[in-house]
Amino acid sequence: MVAQKLEQLKVLFAEMDRALIAYSGGIDSTLVAKVAYDVLGDRALAVTANSPSLMPEDLEDARIQAATIGIAHEVVQTHELDNPNYASNPVNRCYFCKSELHDTLRPLALERGYPYVVDGVNADDLGDYRPGIQAAKERGARSPLAEIGITKLEVRQISQFLGLPWWDKPAQPCLSSRFPYGEEITLEKLHRVGRAERYLRDLGLRNLRVRSAGETARIEIPAEDIKDFVADHDLNALVNAFQGYGFTYVTLDLEGFRSGKLNQDLPLVKA
Incomplete structure (x- = not known):
């Protein structure tokens, strides 16, 4: 099944002939970029949008x-x-983030002679609350993974099949996703969240989030790692570091890491 979907992806790009990839460096858009390049060669271009919500190491x-x-x-x-x-x-x-992205990429694509702008939206994304998908569609972007029905698991499986060393790379959404809806996002807040997550990454953690609510940092790591995290790390040093970044309070979410956790209240918001 995975091999069949990979072939379908190749056929899709062959039909496009030229394509510009909205390339974040995440595993989804990287697979799209890989297959596009394998099929199209120099008729494929990957473009990354850099903004304060992207961590410098993710751009690298x-x-x-x-x-x-x-x-x-x-x-x-x-x-x-x-x-x-x-x-x-x-x-x-x-929605406004992806509007800005595709309002930037579409004119570039047309100027360079790329009839298609494609992104890394996968089939699983269609079942989540993703208003950015609508913004991309309104601007004519295509989502090859979703079109073929490739799920997140299959993205990893295909990436591993192709020998991509980052096939198991954790998802890393933009830093703005760390804030509860309704709390203003500022450059200062993005920087302090980014520095806090970099601190935890330097400790060797991979799957993590630092949620920011007011002056409180709430650390999310996998539930099975919490016991060792508390036992193995200098929590006083961590608190001092986070307070140096601008947080007043530092907490640990005992439920553990769960992607998209801030979306859990959306049904109440929509009602």
Whole structure:
């Protein structure tokens, strides 16, 4: 089944002939970039949007992965934080983020002669609350993984089949996703969350989030890792570091890490 879907993905790109990939460096868009390059060669271009909500090390990962694949790679600046509709952090914040992204990529694609802009949306994403998908569709973007029905698990399976060393890379959504809806997002807040997550990454943690609510940092790590985390690390040093970044309180979420946790209240918001 995985091999069949990979072949379908190749056929899809062959039919496109030329494509610009909205490339974040995450495992989904990296697989799209890999297959596009394998099929199209220099008729494929990967473009990463750099903004304050992208951690510098994630941008560096995107550069390294693109170089490993061989695909041409460019970086453009986006300015979603300048839009009050985004910075106010409404429940459809991602709509304004993806609007900014594709309003930047579409003219670039047309200027360079790429008839298609494609992204890394997978089939599982269609079942989640993703207002950004609508913004991309309105601007003519295509989602090859979703079109073929490739799930997140299959993205990892295909990536491993292709020998991509980052096939098990944890999901790393933008830093703006760390804030509860309705709390304003500022450059200062993004920086302190980014520094806090970098601190935890340097401790060797992979699956993690630092949720930011007011002056409180709430650390999420897998539930099975909590006991060892508390036993093995200097918590006083961690608290001092986080307070140095600007947080007043530092807490540990005993439920453990769960992707998309801040979306759990959305049914109440929508009602």
